[in-house]
Every structure is written in structure tokens, then in C-alpha cells.
Amino acid sequence: MALAYKTSCEKCNISLNTQSEACICSYECTFCETCATEMACICPNCHGELVKRPKRNMD
Template sequence: MALDYKTSCEKCNTQLNMQSKACICSYECTFCETCSEEMNFICPNCNGELVKRPKRKKEN
């Protein structure tokens, strides 16, 4: 099962791509690094931990 890579931060709507620094919770809520830090790496939707989202290789 692959992660659902969302294309924007759920708090500030900053655009995200496969290489962007972003954080996710176990439900795949997605936030940019800045918002995640401001929220102390706690998801406002489920109160779960926000962790670094892995990056995918760029397609040629």
C-alpha cells in the first residue's frame, strides 16, 4: 500500500511536490515543515504524531 502524497499543506495551502519537506500522521494528514513545527509535530485532526514524509525519486 503506497502513501497518498497530497499536493498542499492542510493548514496553509502551501504547494507540495514529491520532493518537498513535509510531515504526515498515520492517517496521511499532510502539513508543510513550517506548520508542523508550529503545531509541535502534533496533528490537529487526530492528535497523532507528525513525522517526516519520505521523498520519492524524481521521474526522468
């Protein structure tokens, strides 16, 4: 199963693409790095750890 790359931060709604710096939890909740840092890298939805999302090369 492929990772779902969401197109915006779930907190501030900033636009994200596959090369954007973003953080995700194990349920693929997605936040920009700024929001993730403000939330101490804890997902507000599941309370799991937010980690850096890998970048996807679309070549």
C-alpha cells in the first residue's frame, strides 16, 4: 500500500506537494513542519508521534 500524500497541512491549510517538508503520523495525518513543531510532534488526532514525511520523486 502506497503512502497517501495529502496536499495541505491539516492545521493551517498551507499547500503541500510531494517535495514539501511535512510530518505525518502512522495514520497519515499530515502537518507542515511549523505546525508539527508547535504541537511538539504529537498528532492532535491520534496522539501518535509525528515524523518527517519522505519526499517523493515524481520523475
